[in-house]
Amino acid sequence: MSRQRIRYVEARTARTVAIIGGITLLIAALALGVAIGTVFARSHLGEEQALLSRRSYEIEELGRIHAALIELAPRVAGLSAQVGELRDFDEHLKAARGTRAASGVHDVPPLPDGQEPAAALDGAGGPEMPPRLCDIERMADGSPRQRLKGTQQVIRCLNDTVSELQGRTLAHYASYMAFPGRDPAPAARNGSPYGNRLDPFTGRLSFHPGADLVAPTGTPIFASGGGRVVQAGERNGYGNSVDIRHSDGLVTRYGHASRILVHTGDYVMPGQEIAEIGSTGRSTGPHLHFEVIVDGAQINPSSYLMLFGRKRHAQG
Numbered sequence: 001m002s003r004q005r006i007r008y009v010e011a012r013t014a015r016t017v018a019i020i021g022g023i024t025l026l027i028a029a030l031a032l033g034v035a036i037g038t039v040f041a042r043s044h045l046g047e048e049q050a051l052l053s054r055r056s057y058e059i060e061e062l063g064r065i066h067a068a069l070i071e072l073a074p075r076v077a078g079l080s081a082q083v084g085e086l087r088d089f090d091e092h093l094k095a096a097r098g099t100r101a102a103s104g105v106h107d108v109p110p111l112p113d114g115q116e117p118a119a120a121l122d123g124a125g126g127p128e129m130p131p132r133l134c135d136i137e138r139m140a141d142g143s144p145r146q147r148l149k150g151t152q153q154v155i156r157c158l159n160d161t162v163s164e165l166q167g168r169t170l171a172h173y174a175s176y177m178a179f180p181g182r183d184p185a186p187a188a189r190n191g192s193p194y195g196n197r198l199d200p201f202t203g204r205l206s207f208h209p210g211a212d213l214v215a216p217t218g219t220p221i222f223a224s225g226g227g228r229v230v231q232a233g234e235r236n237g238y239g240n241s242v243d244i245r246h247s248d249g250l251v252t253r254y255g256h257a258s259r260i261l262v263h264t265g266d267y268v269m270p271g272q273e274i275a276e277i278g279s280t281g282r283s284t285g286p287h288l289h290f291e292v293i294v295d296g297a298q299i300n301p302s303s304y305l306m307l308f309g310r311k312r313h314a315q316g
C-alpha cells in the first residue's frame with residue numbers, strides 16, 4: 001500500500017473523528033439547554049390566564065425540540081459508529097505497515113480505487129480561519145421565546161452539519177466495506193497456507209495460490225468484502241466456486257463449495273453468506289480454498305485476513 005494513500009486515509013478519518021467529537025459536545029450542551037427551558041416553562045405554569053397561550057406555545061415548541069433531538073441522536077450515533085470502524089481499520093493498516101517494514105516484506109494490500117485525495121483548486125488562497133460551529137449561546141440569550149427559536153436554529157445547524165459529515169464519510173466508508181479481508185469462514189480452522197507445498201495428490205513440490213480453511217461440509221462461507229459476483233459455478237480444479245470483484249483489478253475467490261447461494265451479477269455485502277463449504281473439484285476433504293487476486297495475480301491472502309483479525313496461517 002502506498003504511503004500517500006495511507007496518510008490520506010488517516011488524516012481524513014482523524015478530521016472526521018474530531019468533528020464528531022465536537023458534535024457530541026454540542027448535543028450535550030443542547031440537551032442541557034432544553035432541560036433548563038423545560039424547568040423554566042414549568043415554573044411559570046401558575047401565572048395568570050393571560051399568559052396561558054404563550055406557555056402553551058412554549059410547551060409545544062419544547063415538544064418539537066425534543067422530537068428533533070430524538071431524530072438527530074441515532075444519526076450521530078450511526079455516524080460515530082462508522083467513524084469508529086474506519087479509525088480501527090486505520091490502526092490495523094498502520095500496524096500492518098510497521099510489521100511489514102520491520103520484516104522487509106512489502107505485501108500490505110492496496111486500498112481500493114477512488115481513495116486518492118481530490119486535487120487542489122487552481123488559484124485557491126486566503127487566510128486560515130477556524131471552522132464555524134453551531135452557536136449554542138443562542139439557547140441561553142433573550143426571552144423564553146427567543147431562546148426556543150435559538151435552540152431550533154442550533155438544531156437545524158446540527159442537522160446540516162451531520163448531513164454534510166455523512167456525505168463526506170459515505171464514499172470512504174463504501175470503499176472500506178468493499179475492502180476484502182473479513183473472515184470468509186469464521187468457524188473453520190487454518191489448513192494449508194499460501195505458498196509452496198507438497199501436493200496432496202502427487203506428493204511433489206507445487207505452488208498453492210490461496211489459503212485453505214478447514215471445516216465440515218455445509219459450514220457457511222461469507223463474502224470477505226462487498227462487491228459484485230463475476231463467477232458462480234464450476235471452475236476447473238476449484239469445483240464449485242465463487243469470484244467476487246471488489247474494485248478494478250481486485251477479486252476474491254472461494255473454491256470447493258458444496259453449495260452456491262449466489263448468482264453471477266449479484267451484488268453482495270461483506271459478511272453475506274454466499275456458499276457452503278464442501279469438497280468439490282480437486283480436493284481431499286471439505287474445506288474452503290480462499291484466494292485474493294490483484295490484477296490477475298494470486299497474492300498471499302494472510303495480509304488481508306490479518307487486517308480484520310484472523311491470525312496468519314501456519315504451515316499444516
